[in-house]
Amino acid sequence: xxxxxxxxxxxxxxxxxxxxxxxxxxxxxxxxxxxxxxxxxxxxxxxxxxxxxxxxxxxxxxxxxxxxxxxxxxxxxxxxxxxxxxxxxxxxxxxxxxxxxxxxxxxxxxxxxxxxxxxxxxxxxxxxxxxxxxxxxxxxxxxxxxxxxxxxxx
Numbered sequence: 360x361x362x363x364x365x366x367x368x369x370x371x372x373x374x375x376x377x378x379x380x381x382x383x384x385x386x387x388x389x390x391x392x393x394x395x396x397x398x399x400x401x402x403x404x405x406x407x408x409x410x411x412x413x414x415x416x417x418x419x420x421x422x423x424x425x426x427x428x429x430x431x432x433x434x435x436x437x438x439x440x441x442x443x444x445x446x447x448x449x450x451x452x453x454x455x456x457x458x459x460x461x462x463x464x465x466x467x468x469x470x471x472x473x474x475x476x477x478x479x480x481x482x483x484x485x486x487x488x489x490x491x492x493x494x495x496x497x498x499x500x501x502x503x504x505x506x507x508x509x510x511x512x513x
Contacts, residue, residue: 379505381484381486381505381506381507382396382507383482383507383509384398384399384482384507384508384509385397385398385399385506385507386398386399386410386412386420386504386505386506386507386508387504387505387506388420388487388488388501388502388503388504388505389501389502389503389504390418390455390499390500390501391499391500392500395415395416395417395418396415396416397412397413397414397415397416397418397419397420398412398413398415399411399412399413399420399506399507399508399509400508400509400510400511400512401483401508401509401510401511402510402511403433403434404423405434406425406432406433406434406435407423407424407425407432407433407434407451408423408424408433408434408437408475408483409421409422409423409424410422410423410424410473410483410506410508411511414456414458417457417458417459418455418456418457418458419455419456420453420454420455420456420501420504421453421454421456422446422451422452422453422473422487423446423451423452423453424436424442424444424450424451424473424475425444425449425450425451425452426444426449426450426451427442427443427444427450428442428443428444428445428450429442433451436475437475437478437483440475440476440477440478441474441475441476441477441485442474442475443472443473443474444472444473444474444475445470445471445472446465446470446471446472446473446487446489447465447466447470447471451473452464452465452466453465453471453473453487453489453491453501454491455491455499455501461493461494461495461497462493463491463492463493463497463498463499464491464492465489465490465491465492467491467492467493467494468489468490468491468492468498468499469489469490469492469498470489470490471487471488471489471490471501472487472488472489473485473486473487473489474486474487479507481509481510482507482508482509482510483506483507483508484506484507484508485505485506486503486504486505486506487501487504487505487506488501488502488503488504489501
């Protein structure tokens with residue numbers, strides 16, 4: 360019984376694509392070389408999964424997972440994690456929205472990837488990196504991203 364309680368309270372391990380475990384309910388990344396962190400929530404949108412951060416320190420990040428690298432929908436992939444999604448074309452997307460200025464998206468940049476490593480109760484833990492572009496041709500580099508996302512409370 361004590362072992363089960365300890366395992367239930369144990370923090371999520373670091374996903375394979377990052378050295379550090381994310382903070383519960385948090386998202387962090389390096390945006391154009393600057394460390395950034397916020398809170399994040401996830402929700403099912405049809406058969407896809409959307410991760411949306413709060414606006415913090417000048418940015419908001421949105422990640423959309425649609426079809427993983429094995430051809431499963433994001434909803435199906437939750438049944439057997441881990442799952443990796445390309446953030447381009449029909450597999451998924453990502454965007455960075457600044458408080459001021461032009462938003463950037465992977466549809467106008469170099470793309471990237473999102474990995475959902477595991478589910479902890481109702482939370483999802485994983486990591487991401489991508490290059491997003493703006494309509495004017497500026498690129499935003501998002502590296503070493505990790506999240507421990509809580510479900511969206513409706």
